Amino acid sequence: MSTVNETQIKETIRTTLEQMLSDGGAEFDDDALFYEDVGADSIAIVQVFLTCQETFDVTLADELNLMEPISVNSLTALIERKLAERA
Numbered sequence: 464m465s466t467v468n469e470t471q472i473k474e475t476i477r478t479t480l481e482q483m484l485s486d487g488g489a490e491f492d493d494d495a496l497f498y499e500d501v502g503a504d505s506i507a508i509v510q511v512f513l514t515c516q517e518t519f520d521v522t523l524a525d526e527l528n529l530m531e532p533i534s535v536n537s538l539t540a541l542i543e544r545k546l547a548e549r550a
Contacts, residue, residue, distance in 0.1 A: 467519055467546060472539045479514040480535075483507035493535040505529050511538070521545040 473493060480503060497503040497511075512523050519542055526541055 469539060469543065472515070472519065472542050473535055475515060475518050476511055476535050476538055479511045480507060483510050493539075496532045496534050499532070508533060515542055519546065521549070 480497065480501065484501070484503060484507065491501045495501050497508050503511075508529060509527070512527050515521070515538065516523050521542055523541065523545070
């Protein structure tokens with residue numbers, strides 16, 4: 464895979480999450496928590512993780528804890544860390 468930047472990661476996360484939301488994706492910032500602030504359910508969050516795994520060729524299954532607060536920024540940081548470990 465070619466070099467991936469932070470903007471591409473955030474775009475993928477936001478687009479996937481917006482597609483999974485029943486209201487079509489209300490506005491939210493990158494620090495908004497998926498459950499608490501955005502209103503995403505566990506299925507939407509799992510789909511975001513799966514899409515990111517496939518898109519960026521990283522393994523996130525060990526990191527998926529639906530009890531932990533997750534935001535665009537925190538998931539982006541995780542993916543960047545996984546990509547750096549692989550490099």
